[in-house]
Amino acid sequence: MPTRPTFDDDQRRARLARRHRLAPGTAADRAEQVVADLVAVHATDPATVFLAVAARLAVPGVADTERALYADGTVLRRHGPRKTLFAIPAELGPALYASTTAKAGAAERTRLLKDFAASGRDAAWTSAAQDAVLAALTDALADAPDGLTGSQLSELVPQLRETIDYGIGTSYQTVQPVGMRLLRLLGMEGAVVRRRPLGGWTSSRHRWVPGPPVPAAPSAAERAAAQAELARRWLASYGPAGEQDLAWWTGWGVREVRAALAACAAVEVGLADGATGFVLPDDLEPVAEPAPWAALLPALDPSVMGWKDRDWYLSPGHRSELADRSGNLGPTAWWNGRVVGGWGRHPDGEVRFELLSDPGPEARAALAAKVAALRALLAETRVTPRFRTPLERRLTG
Structure with missing residues (x-):
């Protein structure tokens, strides 16, 4: 039986450097190249997208990312x-919608309807509020092409100003705005999309516009094919990696992960700690060590958040300083494929x-x-990560 190939940590760090456009000579000319090579860039914190792309551009800046997001729609x-x-x-x-978002959106709609019903708002009320939102956005396009x-x-759709009681009878009982929940759901389903925010590039006050027609729920076969496509793209940028890494990154179940890996013909390889990893069948040759x-x-950069098992680039002894209580990583400083510290503004x-x-x-x-x-890039812009970590707080305190 042939011995399976093994990838040591140096080889994994070399791949990270080259495929994530961090090694000398690998910087991109356009934002689309960066985003494609990273597959997906965290956008919960608006600054992450712009700073993650800028760190990998030959001429760092935010204008090209704004172009891709708001002018060309290529990101x-x-x-x-x-x-x-x-x-x-x-x-x-x-592929993202069929593989992941459609199922998540359906579960989110079920929760929303349950929570709204607990506050006396049935499915018909929710449907009427949704229709009012879409009508208001469509009517506003002539005078506000960038959206609302x-x-x-909320000024146009009074239902959005109402509130619901969430978690009634629990320790986390609170009051939630209808608008926050409904817009999140419609955004997840794709019925509305985020456009250029009010303020600068770090702002989260996004404008909304109507989205394209929402696709039909994917069939089981369509979902499986889309999961294979997403797994293939992810392995090309993040492999070798283990099943647990792909499961964590996607949120899929173990069966879905294994089926997707099999569908893209992923090859088992050994990792330095003795664990099993996977690469694409045409990706078994080593890459050259970068300069x-x-x-x-x-914070939340794909190169630090791309794997569940991170010991090969992030010392376990550093995690308490660089991560919040949920495991979100803050701003990091890297040298030759290892996280050696952090930074803050x-x-x-x-x-x-x-x-x-x-x-x-x-x-x-x-x-x-x-x-x-x-x-120089930030100039007068203030950047405060949405998820604060001990080291970032200390540097900015």
């Missing part, structure tokens, strides 16, 4: 893996970073240069 914000909002290549939209904010919509590289990446305007291990004088100088470049 879209969509709910996807783990019901989280991501920026994705437009061409990935159908949630606040503006030394440094990077400052934003202080109120005085300075970008400060702290090393959690000393990678040596070459790394310190390279990271100092990255700090200067990031400071």
Whole structure:
């Protein structure tokens, strides 16, 4: 029986550097190239999309990402893996919807109807509110082609200003605005889409416009084919990786993960810790070690959030400083494929970073240069991650 190939941690770090466009000579010219190579970029925090792309552009900036998102529509914000909002290549939209979002949206609608009913609003009331939202957005397009904010919509659709009691009788009982829940659901289903926000590129006050016709629920075969396509794209950028990594990244069940890996003919390989990983069948050859590289990446960057098992690039001893209580990673400083510290934007305007291990004088100088470049990129823009971590709080306190 032939011995299965083994990928050590150095090879995995080399692949990360090259395929995530962090190694010297791999920077992209356009935002679409970055997003395609990362497959999906966290968009829960608006700043993540712009800073993740800028870190990988030959000429760092935010204008090209704004073009792709708002002018050309070649990058879209969509709910996807783990019901989280991501920026994705437009061409990935159908596969993401069929593989992941349709099922998540159906479950979200069931929960919403249950929660609304508990507050005395039945399915007919919800349907009427939804129709009113879509009509208001359609009517507004002539005068507001960039769409309406949630606040503006609430002025036109009074139902959105109402509230529901959530978690009645539990320790987390609270009051939720109808608008927040309904717009999230419609956005997940694709009936409405986010456009350019009010304010700058870090703003989360997005305008909404009507979306394209919502696709029919995928059949089992269509869902399986879409999952195979998403798994193939993910392995091309993140492999070798284990079943648990793909399950965590997508939010799929173990059976779905295994079926998707089989459908894209993924090959079993060994990892340095003795675990089993997978790569695509044409991706068994090693890649060349890149030249030394440094990077400052934003909170929730795909290169730090792309795997469940992270010991090969993130020391377990550093996690308590760099992660919040839910495991979301904050801003990170990298040297040669390892996270060596973190950074934050202080109120005085300075970008400060702290090393959690000393990678040596070459790394310190390279990271100092990255700090200067990031400071120039941010100019007067204040960036505060939505998910705060101990090190980021200390650097910005």
